[in-house]
Amino acid sequence: MIDVEKEAARIAEQGESAPRLARDPINLPMINNWLEAIGDQHPGYTEVAPPAMVQVWTMAGLHGQRTLDDPLGQMMGILDEAGYTSVVATNSDQTYHRYLRLGEQLSVTTSLEDVTGPKRTGLGEGWFVTTRSTWWVGDEAVAEMRFRVLKFRPAQKPAQKPEPVEETPKAQAIRPSVNRDTEYFWEGTRLGELRIQRCGGCGLLRHPPGPMCPECGATKPKYLVSEGHGVIYSYVVHHHPQVPGKQTPFVIALVELDEGVRMLGEFDGEPSVGQRVEVVFTEVDDELTMPSWRPRADR
Amino acid sequence: MRIGDSLPEWHVEATPTFVISTALATRDFQDVHHDRDLAIQRGSKDIFINILTTTGLVQRYVTDWAGPHALVRQVNIRLGAPCFAYDTLKFFGQVVEREQQDLTIEVVGRTAHGDHVTGTVKIEVPA
Numbered sequence: 001m002i003d004v005e006k007e008a009a010r011i012a013e014q015g016e017s018a019p020r021l022a023r024d025p026i027n028l029p030m031i032n033n034w035l036e037a038i039g040d041q042h043p044g045y046t047e048v049a050p051p052a053m054v055q056v057w058t059m060a061g062l063h064g065q066r067t068l069d070d071p072l073g074q075m076m077g078i079l080d081e082a083g084y085t086s087v088v089a090t091n092s093d094q095t096y097h098r099y100l101r102l103g104e105q106l107s108v109t110t111s112l113e114d115v116t117g118p119k120r121t122g123l124g125e126g127w128f129v130t131t132r133s134t135w136w137v138g139d140e141a142v143a144e145m146r147f148r149v150l151k152f153r154p155a156q157k158p159a160q161k162p163e164p165v166e167e168t169p170k171a172q173a174i175r176p177s178v179n180r181d182t183e184y185f186w187e188g189t190r191l192g193e194l195r196i197q198r199c200g201g202c203g204l205l206r207h208p209p210g211p212m213c214p215e216c217g218a219t220k221p222k223y224l225v226s227e228g229h230g231v232i233y234s235y236v237v238h239h240h241p242q243v244p245g246k247q248t249p250f251v252i253a254l255v256e257l258d259e260g261v262r263m264l265g266e267f268d269g270e271p272s273v274g275q276r277v278e279v280v281f282t283e284v285d286d287e288l289t290m291p292s293w294r295p296r297a298d299r
Numbered sequence: 300m301r302i303g304d305s306l307p308e309w310h311v312e313a314t315p316t317f318v319i320s321t322a323l324a325t326r327d328f329q330d331v332h333h334d335r336d337l338a339i340q341r342g343s344k345d346i347f348i349n350i351l352t353t354t355g356l357v358q359r360y361v362t363d364w365a366g367p368h369a370l371v372r373q374v375n376i377r378l379g380a381p382c383f384a385y386d387t388l389k390f391f392g393q394v395v396e397r398e399q400q401d402l403t404i405e406v407v408g409r410t411a412h413g414d415h416v417t418g419t420v421k422i423e424v425p426a
Contacts, residue, residue: 030324037317037324038352040359044367051371052358055351059326086341087329089350093375123342154342 002082004127008075008115017069019107019136022057026104030056048099054135054143055094058108071112072131072149079151084118084126091130091148098142107136113146126152173245173284181209184223189289194279195223196261207261228279229296230257235271253277253293266292300402300424306364306392311356313410315384318346325351335384347381348388353416357406360390361420365402369422372401376418386410400424 024030026049034053035045042050049057060066066073076087100106110133117127128150135143178186188195197209201218212219235253242248253267255277267277278296283289311317315335322332327349330337338346354374362369382388389409396403400423408416 033324034355037321038355038359039311040355040362042359042362042367050355050358052351052355052374053325055354056325059351061326062328064328088378088381090378091376092350092354093373094354095373096371099370 002078004078004082004115004117007078008112008129011071011074011078012112012115014069014071014112016109016111016134017067017071019109020058020067020070022106022108023061024057026057026100026102026106028102048101051096051099051143052094054096054100054106055092055133055145057100057106058135071110072129072147075112075115075129076151079127079129084151084153086123086126086154087149087151088123089147089149090128091146093146095144096142097144100137100142104137106142109134109136121150121152123150124152124155126150173290174243175288181211181221184221185209186288188223188225189281189291190283192281192289194226194228194263194291196226196257196259198222198224205259205261207263224259226257226259226279228257230255230263230277230293232256232267232271232273232275232277232293233262234273235267237271255293263291266290267294268292269295300365300394300397302394302397304394306360306390306404306406309360309363309390311388311390311408313348313382313384313386313388315346318348318352318384321352321355322349325349325355327351343381343383345383345385347383348415350376350378353378353382353408356388356390356408357416357418357420360392360406360408361404361422364392365422365424368425370424371420371422373421374418375420376406376416378416379414380410380412382408382410382415383412386412386415388415395419400426 031045031049110131113132114130115127118125128148130148133145134141185195197206199213199218200220200222201213202216204213204215233254233256235251237249237251239249251267251271253271254262254264256262276296277293279291280294281289281291319333331341331343332346332349335346357376358371358374392404392406394402395405402422404420406418407414
């Protein structure tokens with residue numbers, strides 16, 4: 001484990017790096033390239049350089065190696081090792097003591113001012129590293145800069161994780177609410193009978209059951225036992241959300257029974273509308289047996 | 300040029316060509332400023348403008364307004380949201396201090412993602 005703070009204190013104690021020379025003296029071609037890219041049409045940069053270019057002169061360049069005593073380079077290396085591999089600049093405070101003239105040779109010295117972290121940022125966890133640089137022409141300080149970078153560990157994009165499939169025991173299945181109107185139905189499933197409510201007055205078949213016949217108003221419902229055969233009238237394939245006691249995806253079919261009523265239930269197979277099905281009974285526990293549907297070969 | 304004076308709004312189209320040519324003109328060869336594949340690999344959504352360019356744009360914004368005889372003494376900037384390729388960077392500014400010939404201008408540069416840069420520029424204008 002790298003002690004970032006201890007390493008930072010060690011580097012800060014080294015003080016200023018030795019002066020590092022700019023590759024080129026202040027020159028017009030580099031000024032013109034800069035003006036062209038920035039789009040600056042300021043007419044005054046024929047004898048002097050734009051002040052904001054000061055850092056450009058001493059950039060390390062394409063194959064540049066930082067000098068061994070460069071505090072920013074040392075700190076970057078330590079944070080790389082500690083896993084903070086990305087870098088972004090956050091602050092630059094530049095003070096220009098005077099304009100720089102063509103032909104002047106710059107050098108720069110840098111010291112480590114501050115290292116703080118680890119901080120949580122929008123980019124990921126990281127350390128703020130602050131350095132102070134001075135640019136020199138000979139022994140004259142011509143510009144200064146406080147520069148801060150965030151050295152960070154890129155935030156991991158959350159991977160697309162499938163929802164954990166919880167295997168819930170069948171006993172945890174959602175249980176039907178059984179009441180006086182429906183208890184005959186659940187009594188039937190326990191006995192392996194699929195019962196359809198039939199009006200004690202007019203004989204109308206209906207499902208789901210209710211207390212009063214919608215046709216004649218009689219309140220003395222009876223039932224008949226269905227053959228348990230029908231066709232899929234419609235269906236849904238349920239993917240989400242998870243349902244206790246079920247593994248997704250599962251199919252819920254609306255089956256039109258040969259007796260004429262429609263009944264919902266789980267279907268085991270590849271569903272298609274018009275498909276012939278027959279009832280199966282699955283005992284959940286002593287209290288509850290669920291009817292469901294499976295394909296039936298026509299005979 | 301008085302306290303409270305606003306600078307005219309200025310828009311910069313940060314095309315990939317702009318991002319790359321300014322990075323190279325400022326001698327910044329960090330891959331995140333010219334190589335989109337590596338920029339994405341490093342957790343960025345695209346290449347983005349480097350800080351030396353932002354400093355240059357802030358200076359230009361102020362000197363375009365103040366005129367070529369204004370002398371730039373200080374550019375202090377703080378970066379927020381990166382300015383990615385294809386972003387439009389909109390600059391706004393206002394004079395917040397004046398002490399004889401010394402002016403302080405507050406500048407903000409915004410993209411659709413938020414403030415890319417906030418800062419102050421100190422200039423000296425001719426009497």
